[in-house]
Amino acid sequence: MDIVFIKQLEVRTVIGVFDWEREIKQKLVFDLQLGTDIKKAAASDALNDTLDYKAISHAIHDFVEASEYQLVETVAEKVAEMVLRDFPVKWLSIELNKPGAVSIAQSVGVKIERGQRG
Numbered sequence: 001m002d003i004v005f006i007k008q009l010e011v012r013t014v015i016g017v018f019d020w021e022r023e024i025k026q027k028l029v030f031d032l033q034l035g036t037d038i039k040k041a042a043a044s045d046a047l048n049d050t051l052d053y054k055a056i057s058h059a060i061h062d063f064v065e066a067s068e069y070q071l072v073e074t075v076a077e078k079v080a081e082m083v084l085r086d087f088p089v090k091w092l093s094i095e096l097n098k099p100g101a102v103s104i105a106q107s108v109g110v111k112i113e114r115g116q117r118g
């Protein structure tokens with residue numbers, strides 16, 4: 001399986017379980033791997049034959065920016081559902097970072113894999 005990837009996609013949104021977190025926007029950072037087959041696009045040199053990382057990046061940005069979930073787990077799961085539903089992605093991994101959420105750690109978050117690999 002080939003991979004189209006998106007690194008360090010940043011979104012500011014309402015995220016968190018504490019009252020003060022419901023009043024502000026915080027930064028979430030996404031690293032994604034999107035499983036696909038790039039052979040057709042490599043042969044045709046046509047964007048229509050591959051995953052458009054720009055379209056997917058903006059779809060994720062707009063979806064997360066408009067969301068107001070409490071847990072990073074929920075954000076990751078909902079993003080995975082949306083990408084698998086709206087784009088021809090067979091498998092994906094999402095690493096979702098919430099930098100600064102824990103003062104003694106550089107970052108915290110979750111990493112999930114969804115869909116069928118291979």
Ligand SMILES: Nc1nc2c(c(=O)[nH]1)N=C([C@H](O)[C@@H](O)CO)CN2
Pocket residue numbers: 015016017018021070071072073098101102
């Ligand atoms: N596994 C998780 N643990 C915690 C989360 C979370 O989303 N998933 N969230 C918080 C708070 O919102 C925290 O980010 C505030 O600093 C605590 N633990």
